[in-house]
Amino acid sequence: MRKPRTAQLELPFGFRRTVLTSQAHICLDGRLVSYTVKRSRRRSSISLTIDEHGLRVGAPWQASPRAIEDLLREHDAWVLRKLAEWQERRPSPRCWQDGETLMLLGQPLRLTLVPDQRQIRVDGSRFIASPAWARNADEMKKKVTDWLRREALQCFRERIAHFHPLLEVSAPEVHLSNARTRWGSCHIGGRIRLNWRLIQMPLRLVDYVVAHELAHLVEMNHSPRFWKTVARIVPDYRARRTEIKTEGHRYLLV
Ligand SMILES: [Zn+2]
Structure with missing residues (x-):
């Protein structure tokens, strides 16, 4: 028996986001720390990295903000030390002007x-x-x-x-x-x-x-x-x- 055709019209977005980036803040050891959260459907655990833009958190799609904050608090000494090092060595951004x-x-x-x-x-x-x-x-x-x-x-x-x-x-x-x-x-x-x-x-x-x-x-x-x-x-x-x-x-x- 043929299935009846669905009467409902769907309007899919046409794409499925696989990465979502957002900004967040946390207070660690009395200091306000900003970080970027990059959620990915392919991730299965939370990771912390300091790259040229500062602190970045890689997280699974469904990770709760609470889970991310818990991990940051657990590693607060590492995060603060790495951020301090990053601030120190951070070169100034390029402007592509004469003399650069x-x-x-x-x-x-x-x-x-x-x-x-x-x-x-x-x-x-x-x-x-x-x-x-x-x-x-x-x-x-x-x-x-x-x-x-x-x-x-x-x-x-x-x-x-x-x-x-x-x-x-x-x-x-x-x-x-x-x-x-x-x-x-x-x-x-x-x-x-x-x-x-x-x-x-x-x-x-x-x-x-x-x-x-x-x-x-x-x-x-x-x-x-x-x-x-x-x-x-x-x-x-x-x-x-x-x-x-x-x-x-x-x-x-x-
Ligand atoms: Zn290799």
């Missing part, structure tokens, strides 16, 4: 706007662009970051070409990522994604990330064997890994 400092492979470059330039070029410690290319900061940001992304891809390809024979793996396909939470990732099948912002870091740190992802082509895990593989091409990987963990946030400004 940009980073390329660990070298500070002064954004210098010179009229009638055809293309971006680096001249000594100057990063030369033309004021005519952009009507506002956003357009200048796009110009500069597009250039940085092209540099990044070229640099990553060169470093992969240098390292992959040492691990006796074939050169993987490389793609740029724009992630805010990771520097690189490796996919089964031999594709590597590297964060274009790495191009701002000194080459030794770029190399660490490239070596790390290449080593995943040999060991798709973080086992002792994996770290031994990394050490074959970057023997002092521990120091570089620590440096990226402590200094990496500086390069997330863009």
Whole structure:
């Protein structure tokens, strides 16, 4: 028997939100702390992180505000200490104006706007662009970051070409990522994604990330064997890994 057709008309939203971000505040040890809550349907537990924007809480979709506050109170000393560290090291935001400092492979470059330039070029410690290319900061940001992304891809390809024979793996396909939470990732099948912002870091740190992802082509895990593989091409990987963990946030400004 055929089911009768429903008489009710549905008007679905047409999309199902999977992430919801909101702001909240809590008093911890007598101090008012603001934080961002990012709810996700894919999450199953609450996490606390301090990123370049401050305190961020990752929470399951249904987590109650109470559960989040309880966790923050439970870890109040950690939160306050990490926030104090973040305040101290927090660099000023970019405005994409003449005189601003940009980073390329660990070298500070002064954004210098010179009229009638055809293309971006680096001249000594100057990063030369033309004021005519952009009507506002956003357009200048796009110009500069597009250039940085092209540099990044070229640099990553060169470093992969240098390292992959040492691990006796074939050169993987490389793609740029724009992630805010990771520097690189490796996919089964031999594709590597590297964060274009790495191009701002000194080459030794770029190399660490490239070596790390290449080593995943040999060991798709973080086992002792994996770290031994990394050490074959970057023997002092521990120091570089620590440096990226402590200094990496500086390069997330863009
Ligand atoms: Zn890894």
